[in-house]
Amino acid sequence: MNFWWIPISIVVLLLLILIIVNVHIVQQSRAYVVERLGRFYTVWNQGPHVKIPFLMRIIKKISLKEQVADFAPQPVITKDNVTMQIDTVIYFQITDPKLYTYGVEHPMNAIENLTATTLRNIIGEMELDQSLTSRDIINARMRSILDEATDPWGIKVNRVELKNIIPPKEIQNAMEKQMKAERERRESILQAEGQKQSQILVAEGEKAAAILKADAAKQAAILQAEGEKAARIMAAEAEAEAITRVQTALADSLRLLNAAAPNDQVVKLKALETMQKVSDGKATKIIIPSELQGLAGLAASAKAVFEDEKKQP
Secondary structure, eight states: OOOTHHHHHHHHHHHHHHHHHTEEEEOTTEEEEEEETTEEEEEEOSEEEEOOTTTEEEEEEEEOSOEEEEOOOEEEEOTTSOEEEEEEEEEEEEOOHHHHHHSOSSHHHHHHHHHHHHHHHHHTTSOHHHHHHOHHHHHHHHHHHHHHHHGGGTEEEEEEEEEEEEOOHHHHHHHHHHHHHHHHHHHHHHHHHHHHHHHHHHHHHHHHHHHHHHHHHHHHHHHHHHHHHHHHHHHHHHHHHHHHHHHHHHHHHHHHHHHHOOOHHHHHHHHHHHHHHHHTSSOSOOOOOHHHHTTGGGHHHHHHHHHHHHHOO
16 A cells, blocks of 8 residues: 555645644734844734744734733932832833833833832922822822833833822821821811800890890880870860860850849859869860959859849749
């Protein structure tokens, strides 16, 4: 039997295996840096690619996604000579795989060291209180400096965050005492403000009550004065009316007596009767003329005179 086809089959099988092994599929958001004969050849992006064996070599597989680098706390010294630990987080993205591969040796170590030195330079220009309250300023300055420094490495720094700032234990104790004193001061101020507002409200209430009380007394006095005034007016009107009635009655009596030519006793007696009729009215006061005041003693004799006149035919 002739087995000449066996070596050919083996060669074909080896060729197929070699082709299959050298077919590479690049995934989304990834890139392969390829060299040919020891020199940079190209960058493979997503999709299928075939590598020529023995001539081409994939030297680096790079992720193009945004990455996070959390570095260990770094000791820094502030302007007022306070040493503290600062933990930094960097968000970066590889934008140029070729520069990332050939730009710097060990890019992550380079970024870490660059971050530490930049942070020391920035914090060294600030005092402790300023560094604790200026995180946004520190983050912005670090991002700008790191982005510019890593641009030749094919890296773009998107964000820099100070994850944690740890001052010395003595400074932490002093800060806690300061915060406690500040809280107590604010509490005292709030209590004083509350007492002040309470006293103001009480004073305003007493003022309003005094005003209402004075206004009520004023209104009562006005009403009382108006009542007295009205009573006096009514009394004066009644007195005037009584005087008018007396005068009218006296005039009528005089006119009747003059018509009959009576003597003085009859005139006085008629006047007295007229006064009696007037006193039966509603008047509270009656003014009696002086001529009639001495008539009380002549009442009996006047009565006898009137009876004698009635008996005459």
